[in-house]
Amino acid sequence: MTTVPEPAATPPAAGTSLVRSVLTSPRGAIAVAFLVLLVLACVLAPLIAPYDPLAQHLSAVRAGPSGDYWLGTDSLGRDLLSRLLHGGRSSLLGVLEAVVAQLVVAVPCGLFAGYRGGAFDRITMRVAEVVMSVPVIIILLAVLSIFDRSMTSAMIAFGVLGSAGLMRVVRGAALAAREELYVTAAELMGLSRLQVVVRHVLPRCRGVIVVQASLFAAVTLGVQTGLTFLSLGPPPPAPTWGGMVADAASVFNQDAWMLVPPGVTIALTVLAFGVLGDVVRDANAEKQAAAPRARRRRHTAPATGATPREDVLLSVRDLSVATDGEHPLALIDGVGFDIEAGETVGLVGESGSGKTMTARAVMGLLPRNCRIASGAVVFDGKPIHGLDQRAFRELRGRRIAMISQEPMAALDPSFRIGSLVAEVVRAVDDLKGAALRARVVELLRMVEIPDPEGVARRFPHQISGGMAQRVAIAMALAGRPELLIADEPTTALDVTVQAEILDLLRSLQRENHMAILLVTHNWGVVADLCTKVVVMYAGQVVETASAADIFSRPAHPYTRALLQSSPENTPLGERIRAIPGTVPSPHEWPTGCRFASRCDLARPECTEGAIPVEALSGDRISRCIRIDALLGEEVSR
Template sequence: MLHGAGGRGEPPGGSRDRSPRSAGGDPVTAWRAVVGRPVGALCLGWLVVVVTACLGADLLAPYDPQEQDLTAVYSGPTGAHWLGTDQLGRDVLSRVLHGGQVSLLVVGQALAAYLVLGCAAGVLAGYRRGWLDRVVLRVSDLALSMPAVVILLVVLAIFPHDESAAMVTLGVLSAAGLARVVRASTLAVREEPFVAAARVAGLSTPKVLVRHVLPAVVGPVISLVALVAGSALLVEASLGFLGLGVQPPEPSWGGLITEASQAIYRQPWLLVPGGGVVASTAIACAVVGDVLRDATDDRTSREPLSWRRMRTPVVRRAGGPADDTAVLSVRGLSVRLEDGTTVVDDVAFDVHAGTALGLVGESGCGKSMTVSAVLRLLPPGAVVEAAEVRFAGRDLVALDERGMAGVRGGGIGYIAQDPVASLDPLFTVGSQLAEAVRHHHRGATRDEVRRRTVDLVEAVHLPDPKGVLAKYPHQLSGGMAQRVAIARALAGEPSVLIADEPTTALDVTVQAGILDLLRELRERTGMALVLVTHDWGVVADTCDKAVVMYAGQVVERADVRRVFDAPRHPYTEALLAADPNAAAPGARLPVLAGAVPAPGHWPDGCRFAPRCAFATAECARPVAETVGHGGSHRCVHPRRDTTTGAAR
């Protein structure tokens, strides 16, 4: 009866992308989220009022619940009896308040059994594992398969009219679902470094569980308790209505509903106080539980997403014209977040067919945000401002979301930073590639889709294509997953392929294979490549042109050979000097002191000035981009060419 509240399996999502603290949630933050939502605050306020009034029934009730007034039978609401009277002239308000003491008490007993047994079994099973884990899972399966109504009827047959026994039994049966949820959260927490550190420090197992594990799983627990409380209240009212619970003349909420049903033709009003308080309290518990669940879940703790918020708005701004000879030309591209912070500022670049462009810079310079802005794949609330974003002659700034959906994949392919995370773990490689093929080749038959998926796997040089197509993402190595991601990006035969850090976290030999593959695909298909990286070796090996970014700006752009031979901007020069691939054996590697300033904290003048060894007072004013010598740079003190003596 309450099994649905706990669920039959572990919560989806796992713990790979969420820390246990965030997965479990902060109870204080969760309750603030309830209060911060009008419906949640209203329902929580109702629960507080009902519980407080019932607990203080001896002080608040205007009459004794058994006091009869035969002159005011079925009176309806009056000044003397605010909620009317029943068939014996007893005050309904007093009976509701005193009946709440009985009903809420047995509901509390059910919740106590639910909490104690469910949390204890879940934490111990998830932390200790082994035979205890297996026993808990099997017992949970058995409890979840039992018909709760039948079990309650058996208990009441053994203990007639004993609501406490029935509700404790209900809590025990329902605890199986909570145990599974707590076990899943505990499995994530037990692998965290802070738990290992506590064990190394000598803390006993009970202390580790109480101080480090339970606080991390309390979030989903409190949301489930609120949901189960409403269900338990309905069960208690049902038992009273059937005459299996507290017997008259003792008041209970279920008994009040029974009395009202017997007088429905004479005084229908009596259904409102008894039925209304049960229904409204159960609904309030369900709403509070839903809000708590959302507040303790990373995916929904922020403002709920809508299709409108997921669409990135684009604002046209003044700027230079696009390069009509380039397959992708960007001018004046800026990105502003919902809070007004600018993270990309006036970026421009061109990519020609069959060439490769490298976006280079430290982490936090805005490289990934720039390519995401081109595809309008930005966080909700972000705004793109651009003078021109032109792809294959099409003005992307003027396109709506439907038009951009036609460009993504089919015109501009994208490879994410984490290839494994970009693949759905529930589907095989073949099904995900087939999905992309069907989307870009509408009307293709099943055999055509199958042949195309095999061709894609063969194109990225994966051995045993049919075997790879049958695998799930977790069965792939990092290099295999990256090649699958490239194959999916190629499903729409794009003219431009954007690869965001495609060799990150791969070993050297796998990196070389991925770069060779990208180079081969570019030469064979003639597509353009935009490569986001911080590795100068990747730029030298793969790219024709380089765009160096710092603090959201382009500080230098030129041919790759020119950048390596004669960098103009001090930042470019410092990055090249700190490249381990170019270091002399035994020599100390130069280190660029400081860090990239965060968006919103950029200097007013040259953004690299606080870290630049050549900065002067002149650098405190805004620096415009200077074009010349086969490229451009944004510096008032450009580095000088050692061969000609001229400013680079």
């Protein structure tokens, strides 16, 4: 047994802060720029506003935009721009007061409730539930009545009432952070609870805090505008955005323009807060996925090495995928294999073994609720497991491509075949006009589609399943990929068409020196195409060997059972030897060998602890302690 540290994940830009991630996003940069400019303009209103917001110019009542009044005037001749800037001071200050009140109450309570648990957690959550049941508008009206229409008091009260929702979200994030090994290490080092929470738990929760605060700011602005619209805030003629909307509404039939400046400003501000929250959420999710938990795992290093090989095209090492949430569920556990340039590797296993999830992890296309928890994916000598989606887009469709088992699902029925292929070509080659049309026809001809010009004018429903698969392959080849991931490419096709697709893949691989990762459960396809086979079961690799060794002498009971259950290996007239039972769900994975309950060679020791990976001859490995019984000879460990 050897202790092998997990490879350190490299984020999209190592050390990049959340702020920088937000600012490098076009949406985030625009939202932040707008909010900064708005705040500066309102803060500097006494200096930059062209007029006193209360000054009346009776000679220019309800005047439109002009050189003297950039946004026009209201029904009393007051400059709209000046009132907008001065009114923004109270509006934005109210938003700040509410958000600060929410954070002051919610963050400490949520952090300690999630971290400490127990009675404090139960009491805090019950109080939060009671607060969430209180009718907010009634409380705000009471506060405004008691405190003589003090908008500051109303906004602080609104922030306190709104803290319950954020408190629950922060508690959930703190619960997940509490399970991290570095939190346990900090406790073992003697740090106080306050130090652990502030230094280790709070940074993990900052993303959700910022997201919720930005969305709450948008809601607060709407509530405050509504209150001032109803004249429940500062009395006229004090400039407020809600008051400006109310003034405009009273003369809307005579002058609709008066509603535009405050209405557009309020709408853009609310939109900016919402966009900022979305961008922070996405940036934080990418950052968390790109920086998996640093931990050490105890296992036997595979024969292919503990670190990714740089002399192969694709190297996957100790790849683990888990769900997000308070209680992450492992879906892929310590998967590792290599693919050399021009090689075809089969990824084999029953449904639920983790084949497709592994392929999606390589492509950076995991479901939104899943993340790479540990391990490394190295492509052409460079780690790609920590890339953001923008960097992955530079790889996908160009150097790495994928075709799915349902070709029709990859073809939008609203567009013609030629348009779909052209869309991919434009993305990877930036071609236009005649050159684009020629490349589309070339790709369709490359996948041996008869009459490519005619097929390009058809819709997906007008072609067969085999033809649709060829179109999907053509789209995948548009970027001239070095690695093609084929997920069950022949599942929905009849035997004759299957053979044609396999012949096509073989010829394309030979012509383009392209590596193929073939995800399948069909041993006939494996025998026809693959040079190496990786067998998966219940999220783990149980055997890796050359195709010849797999078929002649399987070194794992699951591999042998899969071969015996294949219709091709069943004599005529005999029943297929199906494997009893089913693949266990991730939450049901046993402690020891995950195949033990279905294995005819299982012994008590198979379920006593984790099964190590055994290195056999060459690059062959097997996760089994009964290899000697299976092969009929003693295998040195």
